[in-house]
Amino acid sequence: MMALFDFQLANVLIVDDQVSNIQLIYQVLKDDYNVYMARSGTEAIDLIKSKRPDIILLDVYMPELTGLELCQILKADPYYSDIPIIFITSFTDPAQEVACWEAGGVDFVQKPINQLTLSRRVKAHLTLKFQADVLKHIANLDGLTGIYNRRYLDEQGAALFCHSQKQGEAFSVVMFDIDYFKGFNDQYGHLMGDDCLKAVAHCIKGLVSDEKEILVRYGGEEFILLISGKSKQQVGRLVDTICQAVSALKIPHESSGCSDFVSLSAGGLVCEHPERVELKSLIERSDVLLYQAKSEGRNRAVIESV
């Protein structure tokens, strides 16, 4: 049977101030995973940012930043909170065990380390983590078009917006809507309507970059694109490219009052200083601009900056 997850791609981080402990754990795991090692909490934070480990094996007692403190820091950060942390402990005091659970650890391995227990625990928690990742991914996708859904917008849109605010980069919200889509459904039927939605979503997605742009299906025939770090001119060019690409699909639309083919209207707001506003208000204002594009004749984009 084919393995469901490729464990060899898993990144495992060992954090311990004692080289001998690191070496012992490394020997147990090195053939099965990508193993990274840190000798202090601060070194670990750098590796966590650059390698984004799938699991962390963390010594409880370390000078400066302790394992408990590092665990608390990671659990408080939504970006890292889902990384499972297994504490490597030598304590016998139940109160310290409680402190590890309260800090957010998922499990313990006692020193002296039993190698089989260590490797089984790591495998078990990696399996749970990968299963959770898959479920989360599926929950964030729109069932019809396969692009992200509104739930993803709520989670990751906020994260991208926050990133722009911190970096002081422009942030834009663009709303797209298929013109006269009710007429399309009435004329060609809902199944053809579904195919049209899929084709349009696929077309837009192909023009969007993954890193600093988020595309979601917002409602029935509405899509939202969030863009970080682009000027009004750049956003205008991207929106034109998207609208032209959808028209170039040449999906016949006899009930359209503005084109022979399926077309888009778009409303976009480019915010030069996102630190002064809320994402919700940008979405509302881009909706007003979309409405303006509709009332000015459809098959067009209205882009403004604030």
Ligand SMILES: Nc1nc2c(ncn2[C@@H]2O[C@H](COP(=O)(O)OP(=O)(O)OP(=O)(O)O)[C@@H](O)[C@H]2O)c(=O)[nH]1
């Ligand atoms: N086939 C299909 N149709 C959908 C889906 N979701 C929403 N719709 C349809 O999309 C249509 C949206 O219609 P309206 O909101 O009146 O907008 P419109 O006809 O596009 O008019 P304008 O936006 O003003 O150009 C409705 O007929 C919905 O039934 C879907 O998943 N599949």
